[in-house]
Amino acid sequence: xxxxxxxxxxxxxxxxxxxxxxxxxxxxxxxxxxxxxxxxxxxxxxxxxxxxxxxxxxxxxxxxxxxxxxxxxxxxxxxxxxxxxxxxxxxxxxxxxxxxxxxxxxxxxxxxxxxxxxxxxxxxxxxxxxxxxxxxxxx
Numbered sequence: 573x574x575x576x577x578x579x580x581x582x583x584x585x586x587x588x589x590x591x592x593x594x595x596x597x598x599x600x601x602x603x604x605x606x607x608x609x610x611x612x613x614x615x616x617x618x619x620x621x622x623x624x625x626x627x628x629x630x631x632x633x634x635x636x637x638x639x640x641x642x643x644x645x646x647x648x649x650x651x652x653x654x655x656x657x658x659x660x661x662x663x664x665x666x667x668x669x670x671x672x673x674x675x676x677x678x679x680x681x682x683x684x685x686x687x688x689x690x691x692x693x694x695x696x697x698x699x700x701x702x703x704x705x706x707x708x709x710x711x
Contacts, residue, residue, distance in 0.1 A: 573597065573598035573599045573600070574599045574600075574669060574670060574687065575599070575600050575601075575602065576594060576599050576600070576601050576602070576667055576668065576669050577601075577602050577604060577667065577668035578590075578591060578594075578601045578602065578603050578604065578665050578666075578667055579603075579604045579605070579606040579609060579664065579665055579666035579667070580603065580604075580605075580606055580664050580665040580666075581605070581606055581607055581660070581664065582603075582605050582607075584664075586677075586695075586696060586697045587603075587664070587665055589694070589695060589696055590665060590677050590696050591603065593688055593690065593694065593696065594687065594688055596688075597687065597688040599687070599688075606659050606660075606662060606664055606665070606666060607659050607660060609659070611655065611656040611659055611662075612656060613649070613652035613653065613656060616652060616655060616656055616662070617652060618673050619666045619673045619674060619675045620663070620675050622674065623663070623675060623676070624644070625643070625644050625648060625651060626643040626644030627643070627663060627676075628643070628651060628655060628662070628663055628675070629641070629643040629655075629661055629662070629663060630660065630661055630662060630663050630664060631643075633660050633661045634660075635658070635660075635661060636661065641654070641661060662675070663675045663676045664676070665677060669685070669687065672685070677696050677697075679696070
């Protein structure tokens with residue numbers, strides 16, 4: 573099938589479910605830490621290109637939830653710099669799928685490109701009860 577490079581926060585339960593679903597379709601995943609990867613605006617921007625600026629953010633990141641960071645309030649360049657400096661803010665997972673890169677686990681898009689179908693009701697997200705809420709935190 574397909575080899576996927578899968579950037580996420582280690583220990584995120586949503587990512588565990590996402591990876592399990594992709595692997596159930598026969599894909600191989602190479603997991604990498606979103607947090608320990610050295611991001612530059614040039615390296616990160618292609619993943620986010622298909623999204624609106626405010627969608628570049630992980631809505632569960634503590635700084636977003638607290639209102640300290642307001643998605644869409646900064647310029648494109650300022651947003652890229654902020655995300656590269658503080659990668660917990662980046663919408664995840666980031667995936668390299670062949671020659672395509674994307675941010676987020678968009679069930680409809682993954683179906684359109686023939687990667688997998690997300691069953692109705694299948695939980696692919698992070699929720700605060702997962703691992704005591706550590707999915708969204710930077711720890």
